[in-house]
Amino acid sequence: MASNPPAPEAPYAPAQPSTETFGYGGYRTDEGPWEEWNPTAESIRPVRGKHRVAKQRGGGFARSSTVLGVGVIAAVSAGGMASANTGKAPVSISMPDLPGVGSLISEDEPAPEAAPALASFGSEAAVDTDTDADQSVADAGEALRSRIMAQAESQKTQVEVKAAAAAAKAKADAVVKAEKEAEAKAAAAKKKAAEEAAAKVEAARLAELAKQYTLPTSSYTITSTFGQAGSLWSSGYHTGLDFAAPTGTLIKAVHTGTITEAGWAGAYGYRTILTLDDGTEIWFCHQSSISVSVGQKVATGDVIGRVGATGNVTGAHLHLEVHANGSADGIDPAAWLRSKGLNP
Structure with a gap:
């Protein structure tokens, strides 16, 4: 993520020079006096993105929106890391209403989206994770259910196919058996008819022979x-x-x-x-x-x-x-x- 460097602060010049010549923050003749410097849009190089430097409006306090954004992100990151490391619930952090902060946002650009509260940052991730896990379990259960139903349908189809094949075989066997029985009956009837015909022929022959043969005696x-x-x-x-x-x-x-x-x-x-x-x-x-x-x-x-x-x-x-x-x-x-x- 790209960020803009902070604007340089104006040099500080005391209203009255101190008489002390040694010490921290002491006055040095070779350092001043300096005129007060206020950064302007013409003196500051334009930054990328939506952040722009606006003119200071009252209070004498101005900051780059990029610096503020980096601070917020750092705070959010620090809060998330602390929550991940300690396992404790994240602490909600609120930003003070600093004077002049609202003026950092240009009037001709839409307001940036509000950052999520730090207190809900880790919990939302946890909720999303739990939701994804529940969804994964539901999807796995649905897949298993679909697989079981498919197997049951396949087994049912196999049983129906086997039953149909068995019924067809039984029907074919019954037809073959009926045909064999009919053939056997026809053969028996044919044989009986042939035997009856032969018997008639033999009876006729014997009747003819009886005319040629006779018993040797009578009354015996x-x-x-x-x-x-x-x-x-x-x-x-x-x-x-x-x-x-x-x-x-x-x-x-x-x-x-x-x-x-x-x-x-x-x-x-x-x-x-x-x-x-x-x-x-x-x-x-x-x-x-x-x-x-x-x-x-x-x-x-x-x-x-x-x-x-x-x-x-x-x-x-x-x-x-x-x-x-x-x-x-x-x-x-x-x-x-x-x-x-x-x-x-």
Whole structure:
């Protein structure tokens, strides 16, 4: 800060010379007498800024406004330093109403702004500091609150996205499951329809075969089945299907074929063998009589003999065996008859 140097004081000349020649403040002949000197605007170099030197108005006291300003600033600075160093409350300092001070300010310039009271100088700084600190804390709290709210919103968004994805996946899974169930039902219905159609075809075929095949006798009762175990049979199990019927009941050819054997067969009693065109042999055993001869061609339903009790038997019945392709081991006659559309 620039300041103007103080104006030089006028030399002092006593009204009457002192008679003393030695001592402090004594009169010296080589120093005077001097005329009284008053500084004027013409004799003083103009100063910078707003401060100007005005003419002295009464009282004989004049000062530079710069000197006064420097003094005030120094006093304020000293008060602030004392307050900072001692930690005590600053002391209010008031300036006396000196005569002629008001004349230092030019009438054509605005009055300078009043300096703040020294008592409130340190306190205002403290208030500003506290206010700034409170504002900083408020700003930090608001920033933290905003951050927490942003994180909460982000987490909420993530939860909503996950929930939407889970719902979409569940919906897609439900659609896929429904499609699979529909496909399974359609496949089952198709399979069932195919099976029903096949069953109809098979029924038609068996019905046609039934016209070509017939059961070997009538008025019968099934008494023993194929594979039944027991000591009554030499092999340990039953090798045919027994139709119990009264002696003399007619025995018929089950299908068209050729008679390849007709006569006594030991434990089988009187036996007739009918060989079909596909090589299957049908054995009719325990007959009471034989009505055909070897090499004879017969058709379905032709009479070939009568039920009897010859051979190893416990009563009158027809013992029927089926040998596929002329094999020694027989197969289940009941299953074979069912395959031809017959139900024994």
